[in-house]
Amino acid sequence: MRKCIRCGSDMKEGCAIKIEGGGNGIVLSADENKLFGGRIGKPKVAICPNCGEISIYIEDVDKLK
Numbered sequence: 001m002r003k004c005i006r007c008g009s010d011m012k013e014g015c016a017i018k019i020e021g022g023g024n025g026i027v028l029s030a031d032e033n034k035l036f037g038g039r040i041g042k043p044k045v046a047i048c049p050n051c052g053e054i055s056i057y058i059e060d061v062d063k064l065k
Helices: none
Strands: 012-015 039-041 044-047 054-057
Touching: none
Parallel strands: none
Antiparallel strands: 012 044, 044 054
16 A cells, blocks of 8 residues: 555555547656667556545566566
8 A cells, every 4th residue: 555655644546647638548668769669567646535646656666677
C-alpha cells in the first residue's frame, strides 16, 4: 500500500491515466531513441482520497535493471 507523501494516508492504487480527446495512451520507455524498443510499461496512478495528491508509478521495476 502506497502512503501519501503529503498527509500519510493510504492511497488508492491501480488507477490509470486517460487522455481526453485522443485514443493515444502513455507508455514509458527506457530508451527514447527507440521507437518501440525499451518499453517499460504503462504508468499507473495512486490517488490520495484525503488530500488529492497523485503518484505516478510503474509496477515492474525489474525492467529498469
